[in-house]
Amino acid sequence: MAGAPAAGAPAFDESAAIASAPLAPAVPKPPAQPAPVPAPPLAEEAPAPSAAERTEPDAAQSVAPASAPAARQSWLARLKKGLSRTGQSLGGLFVGVKVDESLFEELETALIMADAGMEATGKLLTALRARVRKERLEDAAQVKAALRDILADHLAPLEKPFPLGRAKPLVIMIAGVNGAGKTTSIGKLANHFQAQGAKVLLAAGDTFRAAAREQLMEWGARNNVTVIAQEGGDPAAVAFDAVNAGRARVVDVVMVDTAGRLPTQLHLMEELKKIKRVIGKADGDAPHEVLLVVDGNTGQNAIAQIRAFDAAIDLTGLVVTKLDGTAKGGTLAAVAAGSQGVRPIPVYWIGVGEGLNDLQPFVAREFAAALLGD
Incomplete structure (x- = not known):
């Protein structure tokens, strides 16, 4: 049965976690290399291969810094292309038209078709009408610029810098449905954090999906x-050991x-709650961040996912992936509006492709411009 531990795997006694797994001892400062730490009792350690063993170049060395202006401009162009379906639908309305009802x-109609939802659409248009009246806007280009500003202000509550460094170690629990790009996003984030000078450790807690462990180990190898x-076995045990x-x-x-x-798999959602509890037993303040990876192509279904996962594990942030195909993008407007019972949970990163630097911090004004095809 999916969700059950593998046959023969030891059951993880949550109540005895602290007693059975002693706190890691202080590591004496060595003269050259770190002293080896005993392997965790339930998990095996999968170190990154040496330079001679790796078949791919070290990602941190082969990729230009994500903050480089040229790289950022290239990424923004891809974001605009990825949201071109909505950009053409919305932006095209302002070409050669009168400003009337x-x-x-x-x-x-265009905002609803872009998955913004009724509540967000109503808020945006009410604000736009008021601004058009107040400023007596008569030119369609001016109205488009006003909508871009209003949309950016609407999305602004979702823009929040990731608090790297507020705890040591900063423990991040990452959830999401199969196919959302969760494991790939972890690999990209590992590279992103390393570029900022952080030392990273990964835990392969996806013990149910075929090849998920191997996929994460491959990302670990790429990032060393x-x-x-x-x-x-038990994913909570892996998390505790990590x-x-x-x-x-x-x-x-x-x-x-x-x-x-899936949010409808209640027994698996209970397992997710257990992982979070056990992480808290290893570190009383952890997990410090609980992120949900959402496929940007799922539209309004993303709202249902966010609501269900938030109810189960109290999300602190979102990672929105795959904004490089048929994604409409309006879902984030619905999140910001608190539609259908969701909270305006921060969007830390959005992704437009498979490259290491294709996952970038969410900036409300940039996203609003891309939605309008600017």
């Missing part, structure tokens, strides 16, 4: 990051991958 009606893993190993190695970030699941 028919324009507002067409904007309403150690992965705590085991074949099958947090202890992270403290022993004095790393900056521990990222815990979890098995993909």
